[in-house]
Amino acid sequence: MPDLDLIVSDILKVSSSIIGTRTVFISEFKKSHFKISKILNNGGIRLEEGQEFKLEETLCQNIYVDNTLTSLVIHDTLSDHRVKSLFATKNLKIGSYVAIPITLNSGKLYGTLCAADPNPNIFNQQQIDEMNRLARILAYIIDSSSINQFSEEENIRIKSLSVLREMVADLADQIGNPLQILKGFYQWADHDVEAMTKYKDVLVEELNKIDTKLKDVIIQTSPTFPRKEQVSIFQMVFDILDSINKEKKTEVKIELTINPTNRKFTIDKEQISFVLRNIIGNALDAVDKEKGIVKIRCFESNYNLVFSIEDNGGGIKLDDMQKITQPFYSSKKEAKGLGLTIANQIIEGHGGELLIDTEQTGTTVCIHLPLSTQ
Structure with missing residues (x-):
């Protein structure tokens, strides 16, 4: 399917931006062989x-440690006893290598x-986490x-792949700027410890932007x-905020x-x-930029942790209200229609409830989560 190829190509571009190597690729394991299924070189x-290789000739044979799958990170192949004498290291002239297992839902x-x-290359933990x-x-x-x-209609599956491709392309776009900032800074600082210390907060902020975008795509x-x-x-x-x-x-x-x-509460921080x-983003988009007000409240009520997000925008149309949590439905042209669908799934996964009350003077969205405190 063309959409699928485009999505995978976009992921390879993102991978290349994150890891910084000249070659990134996806391999497929077939019995005792290792096949290059997609590559960006x-x-x-x-x-x-x-291209196909015998598995024992490749570096990827080392992703199993004590019968457990793990990420393989090799900064210098010639100084790593596991791989320095392998066919791939010598004949393909590989100097550094990272391999992240792709494990399907079945565990395969x-x-x-x-x-x-x-x-x-010196690969850092942030890069490995993003590749994972x-x-x-x-x-x-x-x-x-x-x-x-599990797909009742083929067009839904096709649309989901199309939306996923847009998300990955958007991800590549959005992490491009932070990566360029980081790359430019490191080139400018050139191991200047004083400069690195001075601008540490800026570097951390840019890395956090990348991390947040990738986590959001994973959740969606x-x-x-x-x-x-x-x-x-x-x-x-x-x-x-x-x-x-x-x-x-x-x-x-x-x-x-x-x-x-x-107080502290027991939740999945990334999901919530x-x-x-x-x-909150929807509320900000719904109000007038000059007269708009968004009220955010968090409180305990009836053994629930409640988040209330209220705006004074124009409200949600009745037709939209009936479809608002359906996949791929959105009243915004640029939106993908997955936000509230996923949000509702997350809230239900916490045993909670999503309530939406709307009228012409604004909308209030309430999230009720069963209360658990320490």
């Missing part, structure tokens, strides 16, 4: 699409998302492309069961009330942050 390693290993370069997230997106795509029995493409932890609601909401303000640079008045401010970013 900028003059790095001598590899081509469709499909293959690996790989990055290779003729020169040694992209491998999870690839696993979702591969699973989706082979599942027919492959929502999982909540991984709950004790979270400071006050700090979480503050961080969300800070990131929204930096992204939208809005002048809309925001009123925030959190009571109590010093996604929900709040989406709903």
